[in-house]
Ligand SMILES: Nc1ncnc2c1ncn2[C@@H]1O[C@H](COP(=O)(O)OP(=O)(O)OC[C@H]2O[C@@H]([n+]3cccc(C(=O)O)c3)[C@H](O)[C@@H]2O)[C@@H](O)[C@H]1O
């Protein structure tokens with residue numbers, strides 16, 4: 001049985017350390033109405049106090065459901081944190097009108113990248129750090145936009161698989177409507193994480209956990225109760241997204257220089 005009190009203690013200490021060692025005044029976090037950002041907003045508030053947390057609610061009119069904005073606003077009110085609602089449509093339109101909208105994923109990724117710019121605008125101008133909301137399942141599967149929602153200063157729930165984030169959310173008393181909604185990046189209407197990835201979080205996490213324990217690919221189906229195809233899907237996602245987790249390749253030339 002996980003002692004969630006100890007997990008929360010470890011994470012809140014981590015958040016305090018990140019902020020103080022950066023000499024920052026607090027954090028800014030994108031609050032979507034989803035469970036990951038709800039947990040991060042709550043943990044940051046517990047760690048730093050409500051005066052040190054700024055929440056940005058950044059819906060895309062026509063794509064973000066109204067309930068998400070309601071849930072995000074209610075959460076911020078409950079936490080007592082300052083929040084700003086910034087609709088991203090004008091920014092998205094500025095890009096799409098110049099670039100076109102033929103390539104679905106390229107256009108979709110503009111949205112998290114715009115949110116990242118808005119978060120860093122507030123981080124720069126108010127001396128805050130950008131709190132990331134990525135969880136271990138997303139990070140390992142590469143299910144995030146490079147330099148979009150992946151562009152953050154620290155990752156408080158980055159060591160928790162999504163199925164564990166749900167448990168944490170319940171422990172933290174996150175409202176049921178947020179905990180029970182289907183995970184979605186809301187990059188286009190009707191998008192859900194599980195449908196796009198082609199696998200449930202239950203199975204994804206079972207496979208990732210087996211991989212982390214060093215179980216061989218051949219043995220994972222029996223250990224995790226999944227099919228060979230599902231294992232192959234996850235192994236492919238992990239491999240193809242390695243570049244999102246590792247330091248940038250840098251061409252080493254010092255040995256050739258005359259200095
Ligand atoms: N081997 C390699 N070494 C170095 N760089 C490499 C590379 N392969 C690709 N790249 C670079 O990475 C780019 C592709 O990565 P990226 O731009 O991220 O794009 P990509 O991974 O194709 O798309 C992002 C995925 O994350 C999902 N997402 C995004 C945002 C939020 C959430 C959510 O759950 O809330 C989910 C989204 O629905 C989509 O499935 C390539 O265009 C290339 O520039």
Ligand SMILES: Nc1ncnc2c1ncn2[C@@H]1O[C@H](COP(=O)(O)OP(=O)(O)OP(=O)(O)O)[C@@H](O)[C@H]1O
Nearest residue numbers: 030031032034035036037057058059133183184185
């Ligand atoms: N409408 C939005 N307003 C503010 N931030 C957003 C919005 N949409 C996405 N984000 C930011 O991007 C992050 C990544 O989205 P993601 O969907 O993975 O997380 P979530 O919405 O918090 O939880 P879930 O995965 O369960 O939907 C969010 O946690 C949030 O920080």
Ligand SMILES: [Mg+2]
Nearest residue numbers: 032034184185
């Ligand atoms: Mg979401």
